[in-house]
Amino acid sequence: xxxLNYTNQNLQxxxxxxxxxxxxxxxxxxxxxxxxxxxxxxxxNFQKIKTGQSDRQFLYQHPLAHASSVKLL
Numbered sequence: 001x002x003x004l005n006y007t008n009q010n011l012q013x014x015x016x017x018x019x020x021x022x023x024x025x026x027x028x029x030x031x032x033x034x035x036x037x038x039x040x041x042x043x044x045n046f047q048k049i050k051t052g053q054s055d056r057q058f059l060y061q062h063p064l065a066h067a068s069s070v071k072l073l
Contacts, residue, residue, distance in 0.1 A: 002020050002021060002022055002023055002024055003023040003024065003025075004021065004023075004024040004025070005024075005025050006024060006025060006026045006029050007025050007026070007027045007028055007029065008027070008028040008029060009029045009030070010029070010030045011026075011029050011030060011031055011034060012030055012031070012032050012033050012034070012054045012056070013032075013033040013034065013054050013056055014033075014034050014035075015034070015035045016034060016035065016036050016039045017035050017036070017037045017038055017039065018037070018038040018039060019039050019040070020039070020040045021036075021039050021040060021041055021044050022040045022041070022042045022043050022044065023042075023043045023044065024041075024044045024045070025044075025045045026044065026045060026046050026049055027045050027046070027047045027048055027049070028047070028048050028049065029049050029050070030049070030050040031046075031049050031050060031051050032050055032051060032052050032053060032054040033053060033054030033056060
């Protein structure tokens with residue numbers, strides 16, 4: 001077990017791919033856009049976290065989403 005403490009942190013868009021996070025504590029953290037592919041999550045605490053797509057991911061997938069606020073010269 002690693003028992004890492006990531007409580008109440010903004011971890012948006014971080015990659016934890018393939019890492020040993022067994023016993024880690026992510027309680028209250030913002031995990032939007034994180035990659036946990038292949039990570040060991042046994043005993044990991046994910047209470048009261050924020051998940052889903054981050055603003056950065058949204059803008060990458062929808063580059064014209066804010067085009068109406070851009071003025072062309």
